[in-house]
Amino acid sequence: MKEKAAVATTELRERCRAAGLSFTHQRLVIYQELMAMGDHPAPEDVYERVRRQIPSLSLATVYNNIKIFVEHGLLREVSVHHGSLRLENNLEPHHHLVCTQCKAIEDLSEDDFEPIRLKKSLPKGFSVHRFTVEVLGLCRKCAAANRH
Amino acid sequence: MKEKAAVATTELRERCRAAGLSFTHQRLVIYQELMAMGDHPAPEDVYERVRRQIPSLSLATVYNNIKIFVEHGLLREVSVHHGSLRLENNLEPHHHLVCTQCKAIEDLSEDDFEPIRLKKSLPKGFSVHRFTVEVLGLCRKCAAANRH
DNA sequence: CTAACTGCAAAGTGTTTGCACTCTT
DNA sequence: AAGAGTGCAAACACTTTGCAGTTAG
Numbered sequence: 001m002k003e004k005a006a007v008a009t010t011e012l013r014e015r016c017r018a019a020g021l022s023f024t025h026q027r028l029v030i031y032q033e034l035m036a037m038g039d040h041p042a043p044e045d046v047y048e049r050v051r052r053q054i055p056s057l058s059l060a061t062v063y064n065n066i067k068i069f070v071e072h073g074l075l076r077e078v079s080v081h082h083g084s085l086r087l088e089n090n091l092e093p094h095h096h097l098v099c100t101q102c103k104a105i106e107d108l109s110e111d112d113f114e115p116i117r118l119k120k121s122l123p124k125g126f127s128v129h130r131f132t133v134e135v136l137g138l139c140r141k142c143a144a145a146n147r148h
Numbered sequence: 149m150k151e152k153a154a155v156a157t158t159e160l161r162e163r164c165r166a167a168g169l170s171f172t173h174q175r176l177v178i179y180q181e182l183m184a185m186g187d188h189p190a191p192e193d194v195y196e197r198v199r200r201q202i203p204s205l206s207l208a209t210v211y212n213n214i215k216i217f218v219e220h221g222l223l224r225e226v227s228v229h230h231g232s233l234r235l236e237n238n239l240e241p242h243h244h245l246v247c248t249q250c251k252a253i254e255d256l257s258e259d260d261f262e263p264i265r266l267k268k269s270l271p272k273g274f275s276v277h278r279f280t281v282e283v284l285g286l287c288r289k290c291a292a293a294n295r296h
Numbered sequence: 297c298t299a300a301c302t303g304c305a306a307a308g309t310g311t312t313t314g315c316a317c318t319c320t321t
Numbered sequence: 322a323a324g325a326g327t328g329c330a331a332a333c334a335c336t337t338t339g340c341a342g343t344t345a346g
Contacts, residue, residue: 022300022344024301024302024344024345034235034237035237038255039253039254040234040253042233043335044232057302058302060305063337076239078229078236078253080227081226081227081230083309083310084310085225086189086225087188087190087224088188088223088224089182089185089186089223091221091224096226097270097271104187105226106187111267112266112267112268113265114267116261116262117261119260120260123254123287124288125287125288126286126287126288126291128285129285129286130284132281132284133281134280134281135276136276136280137274137275138274140274143273169325169326170319170320170324170326171320171321172319172320173319174327205327206328208311208312209328211310211311212326215312231311232335233335
């Protein structure tokens with residue numbers, strides 16, 4: 001996998017230049033590991049792997065760079081609502097309209113959508129409880145606020 | 149809205165009995181406020197409102213009872229992944245298969261599904277960035293483990 | 297050479313826990 | 322009464338921040 005590393009290097013170097021970021025060794029290794037991990041890692045998981053290559057690396061640096069990568073669109077957060085528990089009193093099947101800026105959540109009724117249908121089968125042994133659709137974007141207020 | 153409170157009281161009393169939980173004043177007020185808040189509140193939001201009725205109430209009691217309510221299915225968490233940031237390196241549109249027990253996330257390709265289509269229009273002014281479907285359930289391992 | 301980045305430790309959040317006291321059953 | 326729940330403070334886990342020293346451009 002020599003090539004993969006070379007590709008990641010070129011890729012990150014380019015992306016850093018475009019974003020006005022310095023290209024550092026730490027940043028490269030964090031990026032490489034992140035891109036190689038397919039399982040939606042938490043910062044600690046990344047830290048653990050990067051450490052094996054740069055034992056002196058600090059967890060804060062991992063957090064800093066993850067944040068920077070997310071801000072510059074090299075990476076995304078799985079959930080808009082990590083950080084604080086949000087509660088749901090509506091136990092009926094339904095979906096969500098989520099504002100990625102103010103984090104507001106609005107319910108969408110199940111029959112606002114055409115039925116969600118799988119074309120292929122899911123991995124063997126997975127037992128499905130429910131489906132939920134998240135419609136992500138900006139609510140009216142935030143969209144307006146962003147137009148200064 | 150006198151009736152609504154009475155309904156909630158009866159409802160919670162019944163549910164507590166069924167679950168073997170004590171029925172307390174604090175628990176009732178927390179439950180009532182939770183059920184009255186349509187906007188997917190965080191524990192702090194609930195605390196703030198319950199406090200107006202029971203100034204001596206502790207935030208820990210709110211957390212405790214929310215946890216108990218979730219465990220007994222009176223309430224649900226919006227996201228399985230609050231608590232720790234989880235990262236996504238796949239920026240292509242795709243969906244997720246999520247194990248609610250071990251929190252594992254697997255990607256599902258966009259074309260594993262029939263196209264997601266809205267029947268009705270969304271609230272005025274909401275600007276959509278993307279849709280994502282979460283298929284929630286138990287992965288093979290967790291499903292097996294649960295069968296003792 | 298300057299601005300940006302790193303490492304460390306300290307400070308911040310959000311959440312849980314241990315314990316003495318009180319209330320429900 | 323006995324067990325469950327409450328309030329408080331301390332403990333925890335996860336994340337951010339301030340600062341002195343280092344490195345990239």
